[in-house]
Amino acid sequence: MPELPTVYVLSGPNLNLLGTREPEIYGHDTLNDIHARLETQAAGLGLRLECRQTNHEGVLIDWLHEAYVAGAKAVLLNAGGYTHTSIAIHDAIKSIRVPVIEVHLSDPMKREEFRHISYVGMAAVAHFAGHGANSYTLALDAAARL
Numbered sequence: 640m641p642e643l644p645t646v647y648v649l650s651g652p653n654l655n656l657l658g659t660r661e662p663e664i665y666g667h668d669t670l671n672d673i674h675a676r677l678e679t680q681a682a683g684l685g686l687r688l689e690c691r692q693t694n695h696e697g698v699l700i701d702w703l704h705e706a707y708v709a710g711a712k713a714v715l716l717n718a719g720g721y722t723h724t725s726i727a728i729h730d731a732i733k734s735i736r737v738p739v740i741e742v743h744l745s746d747p748m749k750r751e752e753f754r755h756i757s758y759v760g761m762a763a764v765a766h767f768a769g770h771g772a773n774s775y776t777l778a779l780d781a782a783a784r785l
Contacts, residue, residue, distance in 0.1 A: 645688070647714045649703070649706075651693065651696075651716075653720070654692050665771075666744060677775055677779055700728060703731045703737075706737050707735035712782060714737055718759045738782070741763040741767070742778045743768035744774055764785075
């Protein structure tokens with residue numbers, strides 16, 4: 640039986656604290672809750688997921704490279720605060736031939752001005768933001784259509 644196409648779901652700094660971190664902005668779902676829903680959704684879409692979280696910029700870059708080498712179908716990336724600061728992550732996205740979809744629980748354009756710049760978004764093929772945990776499910780549906 641052929642192996643299912645893999646979608647990497649990569650989460651950056653502070654997303655390990657979802658559910659307790661500023662729930663008025665990010666909601667009450669934990670990252671594990673989101674991953675569990677995505678796993679169920681992925682099974683229905685004929686996809687395999689590789690879900691990971693780190694607080695370290697270089698680790699996110701290593702995982703983007705890994706997704707490329709592994710032949711991933713797509714990457715869903717919530718780079719957290721690195722979205723607005725990391726040219727290195729931007730360059731990593733541009734250097735791989737895997738479509739990267741930017742994901743955010745909140746809508747950065749409705750928040751502080753410094754969040755209006757997205758280096759990730761400048762390199763991503765699509766963006767889903769402001770839908771809470773549903774931003775991830777919308778992004779996974781889009782990844783399945785790639």
